[in-house]
Amino acid sequence: MTKNQVHEWHERREDGKKVYYRGYWNSREWRMGILEPEIEGWQPVEAPSGEMWLALRDVLFRKYQRKRVPHKMVVRVDGILAEFGLTAKNGTPPKSEIEDEYED
Numbered sequence: 001m002t003k004n005q006v007h008e009w010h011e012r013r014e015d016g017k018k019v020y021y022r023g024y025w026n027s028r029e030w031r032m033g034i035l036e037p038e039i040e041g042w043q044p045v046e047a048p049s050g051e052m053w054l055a056l057r058d059v060l061f062r063k064y065q066r067k068r069v070p071h072k073m074v075v076r077v078d079g080i081l082a083e084f085g086l087t088a089k090n091g092t093p094p095k096s097e098i099e100d101e102y103e104d
Helices: 050-065 071-084 095-101
Strands: 005-012 018-025 030-035 043-045
Touching: 005 050, 018 050, 030 050, 030 071, 050 071
Parallel strands: none
Antiparallel strands: 005 018, 018 030, 030 043
């Protein structure tokens, strides 16, 4: 697995402006950031909400389906979501498929 990875996505607010989000994996932990139109530069998010984790998990799962990130990253975020009491809408593939692709 790559040591440092950046995963970004955006959402539109009610006023039509985009808000950008960034999940940064630094080989040990996740850090989140937000970029709003009114504020210059990325602002760190100290306590990401469950919705931010769900959005990151969705981005990671789509990248996993295209074989751009390992399944371990999706599983790690699933663990964080479990702490919030949340589950993702799209499930992960059966473990038998994963074992063939990614050996520990």
